[in-house]
Amino acid sequence: MKIAIDGPASAGKSTISKKVAQALHYTYLDTGAMYRAATYLALKLGLDLNDASKISEHLAQAKIDFQPGPDNTQQVLLNGVDITATIRSEQITGAVSQVAALPEVRQTLVAQQRKIAAAKDIVMDGRDIGTTVLPDADVKIFMTASVAQRAQRRYLENTQKGMTSSLAEIKKDIELRDYKDSHRQVSPLKQASDAVLVDTSNLDIEQVTQKILAIIRQKMK
Numbered sequence: 317m318k319i320a321i322d323g324p325a326s327a328g329k330s331t332i333s334k335k336v337a338q339a340l341h342y343t344y345l346d347t348g349a350m351y352r353a354a355t356y357l358a359l360k361l362g363l364d365l366n367d368a369s370k371i372s373e374h375l376a377q378a379k380i381d382f383q384p385g386p387d388n389t390q391q392v393l394l395n396g397v398d399i400t401a402t403i404r405s406e407q408i409t410g411a412v413s414q415v416a417a418l419p420e421v422r423q424t425l426v427a428q429q430r431k432i433a434a435a436k437d438i439v440m441d442g443r444d445i446g447t448t449v450l451p452d453a454d455v456k457i458f459m460t461a462s463v464a465q466r467a468q469r470r471y472l473e474n475t476q477k478g479m480t481s482s483l484a485e486i487k488k489d490i491e492l493r494d495y496k497d498s499h500r501q502v503s504p505l506k507q508a509s510d511a512v513l514v515d516t517s518n519l520d521i522e523q524v525t526q527k528i529l530a531i532i533r534q535k536m537k
């Protein structure tokens with residue numbers, strides 16, 4: 317089965333997708349981490365973030381890998397180097413939507429995502445999985461929550477990691493990123509017509525996980 321989980325920033329997609337994949341013994345793919353890795357690469361090489369062909373040229377030669385880390389985490393490697401923590405920095409978060417809007421970058425990463433999903437049971441989360449990457453996915457979820465709730469959750473998470481952005485700054489970043497992600501020309505963030513809407517505003521992680529597992533099991537019958 318192919319499970320597509322899309323939605324705006326900080327709705328809970330990666331946390332819940334990982335749990336759902338574990339429960340079903342499926343592969344989990346965090347496509348946001350791939351766009352973050354592309355952004356990291358462009359910044360590291362000092363490339364112009366509008367130069368789509370230069371960035372995708374380098375990206376096509378780079379290797380993005382995922383491997384299991386401690387405590388059920390997933391590590392992201394770029395050309396064998398662990399960039400898991402670095403790609404969550406405020407600098408990358410602030411630039412990723414610009415890089416993710418470049419059509420050539422999307423073309424390169426979408427091809428890699430489809431290749432990973434081929435012949436595998438997979439839970440993939442992102443912005444365009446149900447609409448573009450896996451339009452024939454067996455289950456499509458559009459996960460959302462209020463901006464206030466999403467900002468509060470990300471603030472808590474960042475504070476625990478020792479990051480210093482204020483709640484207001486995080487809320488502003490989330491709103492700006494959601495705007496850019498939903499208004500870009502190529503595969504914008506949008507609920508697929510056949511996706512099930514799951515609002516997580518008043519649900520904890522376990523409740524959302526169970527809700528999504530129930531939707532998937534219903535489909536498996």
Ligand code: CDP
Pocket residue numbers: 324325326327330347348349351352412413414416417441442443444445493497
């Ligand atoms: O976890 P968070 O919501 O902060 O973001 P993410 O899932 O790591 O994705 C980071 C950024 O990558 C998003 O804001 C989008 O600009 C981009 N992205 C995308 O364009 N398409 C995807 N399938 C996944 C992420």
Ligand code: CDP
Pocket residue numbers: 323324325326327328329330331332469470473516519520521524
């Ligand atoms: O992947 P996405 O950006 O959609 O969100 P996430 O990184 O999975 O979740 C953002 C934060 O919200 C994490 O710290 C989760 O632990 C938390 N969360 C929560 O408190 N309650 C939920 N129902 C879902 C996520």
